Amino acid sequence: MPKDTSHTPESEAAGHSGEDNAGVNGVDSGEEVSLSKPRFSKGMLALALVVGMFAGLGTFTFGYGKGASYMSNNPQTCVNCHAMQGHMDSWQQSSHHHVAVCNDCHLPHHPIGKWITKADNGFFHSLAFTLGNYKDPIQIKPRNKRVTQSTCVSCHQDFVHSMLPAETGQDMQQCVHCHSSVGHARR
Amino acid sequence: ERKQEARKPFVRLVEVNEVSTDPKPWGVNFPLQYESYLRTADTERTTYGGNHSMSPSKLKEFPWLKRLYAGYAFSIEYREARGHAYMLGDQEVTKRVTEVQQAGACLHCHAAIAPTYRRVGLEKMGKDASEETLGESFDQEAVIAGFKALSQMKYEEVHAELTKTPDGVVKAAEGDPHLGDAHPVSCVDCHDPETMSIRVTRPGFILGIAKLAESDDPVPHLPSIQKWRDSKSKTPYDPNVDATRQEMRSFVCGQCHVEYYCANKMTLTFPWSNGLKVEDLEKEWEETTFPDTEDGKSGGEFYDYVHKETGTPVFKAQHPEFELWSQGIHARAGVSCSDCHMPYERQGATKVSSHWVRSPMLNINKACQTCHHVSEDELKARVDTIQGRTQALMARAASAMTDMLDAIVLAQKAGASEEDLKPIRELQRKAMWRLDYISSENSKGFHADQEAARILGESIDYSRQAQAAAYRLGGSPKPEEGDVAVSQAD
Amino acid sequence: ERKQEARKPFVRLVEVNEVSTDPKPWGVNFPLQYESYLRTADTERTTYGGNHSMSPSKLKEFPWLKRLYAGYAFSIEYREARGHAYMLGDQEVTKRVTEVQQAGACLHCHAAIAPTYRRVGLEKMGKDASEETLGESFDQEAVIAGFKALSQMKYEEVHAELTKTPDGVVKAAEGDPHLGDAHPVSCVDCHDPETMSIRVTRPGFILGIAKLAESDDPVPHLPSIQKWRDSKSKTPYDPNVDATRQEMRSFVCGQCHVEYYCANKMTLTFPWSNGLKVEDLEKEWEETTFPDTEDGKSGGEFYDYVHKETGTPVFKAQHPEFELWSQGIHARAGVSCSDCHMPYERQGATKVSSHWVRSPMLNINKACQTCHHVSEDELKARVDTIQGRTQALMARAASAMTDMLDAIVLAQKAGASEEDLKPIRELQRKAMWRLDYISSENSKGFHADQEAARILGESIDYSRQAQAAAYRLGGSPKPEEGDVAVSQAD
Numbered sequence A: 001m002p003k004d005t006s007h008t009p010e011s012e013a014a015g016h017s018g019e020d021n022a023g024v025n026g027v028d029s030g031e032e033v034s035l036s037k038p039r040f041s042k043g044m045l046a047l048a049l050v051v052g053m054f055a056g057l058g059t060f061t062f063g064y065g066k067g068a069s070y071m072s073n074n075p076q077t078c079v080n081c082h083a084m085q086g087h088m089d090s091w092q093q094s095s096h097h098h099v100a101v102c103n104d105c106h107l108p109h110h111p112i113g114k115w116i117t118k119a120d121n122g123f124f125h126s127l128a129f130t131l132g133n134y135k136d137p138i139q140i141k142p143r144n145k146r147v148t149q150s151t152c153v154s155c156h157q158d159f160v161h162s163m164l165p166a167e168t169g170q171d172m173q174q175c176v177h178c179h180s181s182v183g184h185a186r187r
Numbered sequence B, C: 001e002r003k004q005e006a007r008k009p010f011v012r013l014v015e016v017n018e019v020s021t022d023p024k025p026w027g028v029n030f031p032l033q034y035e036s037y038l039r040t041a042d043t044e045r046t047t048y049g050g051n052h053s054m055s056p057s058k059l060k061e062f063p064w065l066k067r068l069y070a071g072y073a074f075s076i077e078y079r080e081a082r083g084h085a086y087m088l089g090d091q092e093v094t095k096r097v098t099e100v101q102q103a104g105a106c107l108h109c110h111a112a113i114a115p116t117y118r119r120v121g122l123e124k125m126g127k128d129a130s131e132e133t134l135g136e137s138f139d140q141e142a143v144i145a146g147f148k149a150l151s152q153m154k155y156e157e158v159h160a161e162l163t164k165t166p167d168g169v170v171k172a173a174e175g176d177p178h179l180g181d182a183h184p185v186s187c188v189d190c191h192d193p194e195t196m197s198i199r200v201t202r203p204g205f206i207l208g209i210a211k212l213a214e215s216d217d218p219v220p221h222l223p224s225i226q227k228w229r230d231s232k233s234k235t236p237y238d239p240n241v242d243a244t245r246q247e248m249r250s251f252v253c254g255q256c257h258v259e260y261y262c263a264n265k266m267t268l269t270f271p272w273s274n275g276l277k278v279e280d281l282e283k284e285w286e287e288t289t290f291p292d293t294e295d296g297k298s299g300g301e302f303y304d305y306v307h308k309e310t311g312t313p314v315f316k317a318q319h320p321e322f323e324l325w326s327q328g329i330h331a332r333a334g335v336s337c338s339d340c341h342m343p344y345e346r347q348g349a350t351k352v353s354s355h356w357v358r359s360p361m362l363n364i365n366k367a368c369q370t371c372h373h374v375s376e377d378e379l380k381a382r383v384d385t386i387q388g389r390t391q392a393l394m395a396r397a398a399s400a401m402t403d404m405l406d407a408i409v410l411a412q413k414a415g416a417s418e419e420d421l422k423p424i425r426e427l428q429r430k431a432m433w434r435l436d437y438i439s440s441e442n443s444k445g446f447h448a449d450q451e452a453a454r455i456l457g458e459s460i461d462y463s464r465q466a467q468a469a470a471y472r473l474g475g476s477p478k479p480e481e482g483d484v485a486v487s488q489a490d
């Protein structure tokens, strides 16, 4: 039976509650703020948005890949690119397909970081897809790894409280070190 | 790497500080960890590991160990390891301690000793060593000074020093020499009492890992050491400053689960200046000479004991878990000791590290299945396969070793000269070191399976070479005594 | 498990059938697979593997092989393997074939031979063997009959038979004995021409795996065999019927990448009746006696060659990739040969299996990174570590082996009796079999790293035991000739 891959109500709820939690908790939604604030001035932010969206728009890919829908939360929009099919499949078999859609994990839960990542990834996605020069299998880049890590923490903050650094500035373990198949079933 | 914001400071119901070697007050603050910590006194065994009410004797299980250790304390009593709760008691009663004079360094890994090191260090340095000062800060300099002062003293003397250090609980009257109890490994050994972050406290490790950092041994599993090397820093590598949290999750264990020298001729030493492989450690011992004696005589070449049957000075290998793990695929993949031996456990609305440090085979679900999505039976079977191969090769190496001893003894009876025997003794030492290395390591090869087999293969090679060479010197049993039989161990 | 819908029947531009050993017409239907298949003629080498314009000689790389193979064809010429495109040509020109009379069984694994087996089988059975009948169906019974008929015939005769079978392309006039070309492994060897599903066609494998199924060797990596055993079926295990698709992705390779007997005293045999471990194979050879000769004399105990320096009858191990892989963690985890050696590649919107069968180290990205999410350098380093350990132990086992040969030769010169030598010869055979097993296996230990080290450890043990025993019989070199030196290989 083919799974309904559209954005289910549960996943919407989970996704949003994740984001809300981050804000309401007042715990600065993990590190996103502390990171993005100093690194991106308003001007840079605008620039990133413009470059990201228009560079993407201008390409054939953006049309082919139903670029406009990239901004939606529907996982189906990701598989507009066949390059994403495997990840879609493995997400469907993962423990989280009931509770989180792609964007819940691959976009920062912080309202600003979220748009930067979207623009940034939108641009590089289109570029890579158009040129076809990306690595297969696709490998997540360090910056996007930080995003996924931050979203785990954002949703599971209370549960993993003792894993957070004892002192600011110390590091913490990668959740996927142990939970590698949470978002994408593997092996 | 991204830095996370810190967790909220925990609610401290009871104050603990740097002298709090008694875990009870910590347990008030962290009842979940404390409860599981107490379970290290529990008993359950796997095929090759786990706890036991009275730990089985390894000498009985592997009779050849008696010949391997002939002339050394280990041939009197040597048992399987068991839970952390027993570490001090088991040491106090082992015949290796009751029948042989041991050095104070033994306590480095069997008691919560850092505050005692600090106290003695401060005293040596002529500084205040009151309970208050002792509780204030870790003071690494003082700890190392105390460590050096106590290492070569007698076991009993140092044991007595332990109880002269406050433990945070015992309330002793002024002038009462008993200011605290002696405790096995305790919270303060692995945690900063202020922040609760994990840390290392053992001078042996701190000095040893700094030596390793100075070497050029590749350490793909310890990225912070590579980073330190690349930075060309002038300050020695300090695990408490430089290591990642994931590395620290192994370093806390590497304080004790390592090869060492610990008798009374030198300060306790971790032989890591050439690297962490079995040859690297061997090389350090080969290059070591004991310090000159007080009357100015040369201390001579390093050795642990003179093998009684053959008169050959040899090295003793002790539980090199940290070193063998370092050669394995799990270490390379960033999997720490704690990931398997202290896995996270769901406790209500949060997860905590199981402080019931024990065989992961008693806890496969949490210890392995988070990463390996296959059945418990399958994981057990994989471990059994690895350990079975190791055991079979070990039995083979053991019978090569005993054949070698027989041949050397006969060659000596036949009047072989010391000069002729010299290369044979070298082979013997290499063979015994390697066999001991894997038989003393407690995972039966699991921590690095191919490496364990390689080491045993080398041991076999050296034993059999020595045997053949001894045959040339008249070490061959007379044809009547025993025929050429295929000696096949399994 | 989510069942995939059956794939759409492919568009067949050109008809192919059971005689189509020429891959060209298949290539019209499947241009992507064909293109990559053709690339097996390409040249590129890794440290221990990969292709080469003229494959390097293993005898040069490992001079001790000449002594290991003394008296056997392998001591004349023995090279590294290279791409599938070369398999027939390389066999035709090797001195092992041009200077020594070989048996027709050699072609079992070096040519697309099934239709020839079928033709000869049908002819033997007195049935029609026209191109049409040959093309119609696989007819396993006829194939096996032909296989048995051709196995012990001369190489050249069987080679000639190949060209008497139509290949689907050559159009020959009636009566022309050349009805088709001889081809190296081709599509029809691994695919059903009707459905394109993968299949096995080699009698050696079909008979061998059925024997394995009858045994009680645990096969956690081959669940369909366990299922067949549990079903207590009366019909022999048939891979084409019983195996899972994932198993078939290894079985197609297991048709050739296995240990075998292939000379003219018996039909080509895969020695799997006791299991797939090195000892299991050895046991089958030990228990085998050659069939009685035509004049009724007993065939005597099985052996491959009489070792020339020592006169000991020994076994020859050939490329046991399938068997060693079976002992490894990847097999246990269900990872097939094809997963690593024929990984899927994205070609536009579809994924195809790379038919450029080659070293995965030339294609780490696709071969490994689908499963292992670490960098190429890291994966390379992991493989290097494993292969480096294997190589070092192999060198050690090799020097043990040559020391043994020296000692036996001297003992014989000193007049040792056959009776005294008997147990030594047994040790020698065991030692050489194990060393050969790992040095002939082509992954340098990667396919099962700990197992490879274990086997080499045993080889060392047997060689050195034989050496020591030979010393007792006067095999010890005179003290003048060479002193007891630490023979340390690395």
Ligand SMILES: [Ca+2]
Pocket: B259, B260, B261, B304, B315, B316, B317, B318
């Ligand atoms: Ca030692």
Ligand SMILES: [Ca+2]
Pocket: C259, C260, C261, C304, C315, C316, C317, C318
């Ligand atoms: Ca063979």
